[in-house]
Amino acid sequence: MSQAILEMKNISKVFETEELETHALKGISFSVNKGDYVSISGPSGCGKSTLLSIMGLLDVSTGGEYLIEGINVTDLTLDQAAEVRNAKIGFIFQSFNLIDELSVFDNVALPLRYHSDKPSNQVIKERVTACLEKVALSHRISHKPNQLSGGQQQRVAIARALVAEPAVLLVDEPTGNLDSKSGDLVMEVLEKLNESGTTICMVTHDPRYADMAKTKIQLLDGTILQAPKAKLAG
């Protein structure tokens, strides 16, 4: 239990619109341990993205308790959440979300610019270069994102997620916008990262990729259907 990095206890999420209440998540409980590779899958609309947003503190739950590295983060202010996101979480989105005006280098460096430690330019340069090497893109350092292929853009996004040395990588359909070849390449990078100790939590539709994970979570209508290898908390 002590090595659980993320711990969700009975998390629920209700979206309220004028007439409609959508229960996107209904009492989700599980934990992610250090070095884990968790896949989350399920049919469209079952709440995968919602879950990942809450895990990444992009959104707040409407019920339950959420701990990161044993610290309760359920009721953080927006700024506190931003700080935790910056230090503990790396995000990878389906549509890459790179900033067009910034070079590959600056995109990757971005999390460090918001880091509370205010690393020096020298440190930033070293870390960015190291991360771009990990995703095999050192030679594209001064390109703009729109000069890269989709697969390359996603690898830049991975480098960006890694640069602040987060406790966990949260990945939402990383291959959704890619052809299978580029997708495979991205998955390869993720797998290597996990082998070298990075904790990963990934939403995916593709059963091939889901099978690569050590822990598989199946979601249906906002509840966990089965988690054969997952260690379910309380």
Place this chain on the structure above:
Amino acid sequence: MNSFFYQTLYQVKQAYLSLQQKPGFVFSVVTTLGITLGALLCVLTLAYVMLIKPLPYPDQDRLYRVEHQLISNENKVDGRAFTYPNLMHLYKNQTTFSESVLSYFDAAVLTSSTDEPMVTISFVTPQWFDIFATKMALGRPFESSEQVNTYNPVAILSYQTWQAEFAGKDNILDEKIKFSGKSYRVIGVTAQQNIELPLAGPGYKTQIYVPWDFNPTSDKQRLAWGNDYSGLSFIGKIKPELAATFSATQMNQTLTNLVNDNWQNQVASEEFFKGWGIRLEVSTLKSFIVADGEKSVYLLILGALGLVLIACTNIANLFVSRTAERQQQLAIRAAVGASKAQLFRTIMAEIGIIMLLSIVVAQIFTFIGFSILTYYLGDFLPRIDELNLNSFSVIASIGLLVLLTFFFSHLCRKMINYRSLNSTLQSSGKGSGIQVSKKVRNILISSQIAIATSLVFINIVLYKDANALVEQPLGYETENIMAVVLSLANIERDSRAQKLTELKLKLNNVPKIIDVSQGMRPSIFSTTALTDDATTKRYTASGKDVDERYFEMINQVIIEGDNFSAADIKDDNRVAIINDVFAQLVSPNGSAIGMKFNNGLRVIGVVKSIHIPGREYVAARFYMPASLARNMLLIKLKPGQELSRTELITSLKEVSPSLSLFSFSSLTDYKNERLFAPMTTAITTVVLAILTLFLSGLGLYGILSYSSQMRRFEIGTRLAIGAKGKDIVTLVFRDNSGAMVSGIIISLLVLLGLYLGFRDSLIEYVSIELIPLYMMTLALITLISLFACYMPLRQYINKPAIHSLRGSD
């Protein structure tokens, strides 16, 4: 040609249908543009009427006014009005003009009417009616029978006077009217459509015309070669053969020689005028009429233009967003084969319709503007009554319509990258077919800030100046004091003093009256030349006559020497009280008390200067004892009490039925009247400044909220990565600071350019104090810009990051 017509018709129809879906958009553009273009059209028409439009008279370009200048032995212009004999000499002997008219403008009490109204009277020679093409509603104009020295006692009424004072009665001709103790037979009424130029100052309208011979210049004055009177005016129509080779210098020389040679002979015996001379100068009648109005017109144009520019940047932004919004629609049109030119026409049709609507609405506001201008500025600017929706305003409207349509269409066209429009449909979502380039956005922001900063700054400077005049302490009291002017024309000269003494006694017995003083009201002076007996130095000073009660009544402080005594007034002693400015001038190091002037006046006291309301300058002034027969009174009432016109008239008639009331008003009213111009300026500048700030704030908000909407995913991404609210705000501030700073620099250049271009008229406003004022303006604009930056960001930074990201994955 035909197919082009049908295609255009189709485009317009489409545009109309598509605009019907967007009433809010159409409404904001049309009201913003309608109001500001209305203001612009209004002042442009005013400028046209005042500066360009020909005078409404035949051969108007041959009409000139002659100014008579008295040149001192130091070669300075000592006076700018005619002396009576010089005027008559010019009128009789000149050969430059084919026709010339003499006029003298005055006012009098119409004693033949039971309610004794005050009317304006113009004493004119018969040419008046020919030169100004005056049409008659009844009777005839003045003819040779009213030529100079005929002394034919007849009068012509203006149409308005006929209606207002005589109820437009049919048998007005041959009726007698009476004023200033003399009767005149009505021989004509001018027609309603006549346009009279305000020759005696803006707002002046003649109510009754009387032959020149009866003008109030006294027999003695008619022979005085050295005294000039500002009421005298000479206007001539130059001969056609001279007009062809017109040279002002040459004409000035001819006229000067004619008058000056004669004058030198006449005053040769007088020691005083050694080395003095007369100079005559012609100016077109049109330029004389406009006079100082030109400056006000340019200021108004500047203000309106600034507002239109701000409105245009706001609207440019609206159109830009609208085009971006229509991306999908345009992409579909492109996909089904619309050419670039056809897309452009689609956009232009829509913009054209909106501009047309705006111009139509603008006409309404122009019309409202005309009424406001006429109402508020009619007494300050000439020819305002000629304001109308005329061919000029129609041409200006069409010009603006074409200009704005092309400008906005061009702007929108520049946004569309036709080639990548096609890919918009495939990539669905973040297409790059239409995007407001950063450059366009920055230009919009800089121009917005440049215009706003310049306009607000100019307004603050003008406000400060005008407000200083309004707030200026006068140095005398106006509360509860009434000024009375009596008409004594029907009272024997010898019994006037006695009647007035009786009247004062009577008024002093009225319980609510505290005190009565005989003399002019405080803000009126007339200019006289005085020579110091001891040094023979000559001074030009403003003087007036008052009694011993005057200074105490208006609370003007005597700082040295004595007030007039009752005996000074009774015996008409040759004593004077001068103001501190004059005292400083005549004896810079000692006391002025005891000094004597050439006309026998001996200084017995020095008073603190007063300020004439609305004027900064304080002249050298002197006060002398008023005659007991003086026709002017000041009446001080107990606080909260009022004296009505009828009460006063009753008292007058009790003293003598022949006493008439010429004018009756409170000093506070006079003060407010004089302060009207600076007050109007102060209010207008404040309103303009607030309007400018509001419009530019709105515009900046529009641009920045659109741009943060465009950056929504970027902001979401940054938040996801760990940026805090303040990081985002700093980022957006920093991204826009370049445009803001260049806006500020442009405003500095604009102000500098204005200063260099209009140095002569702006120099009075330039001082070191402008720096803190400019800083204040900058602070205000910066604050508004920052606010406009921050407001649109709130929705992103005050909610969980997922809100900004949603839809991006």
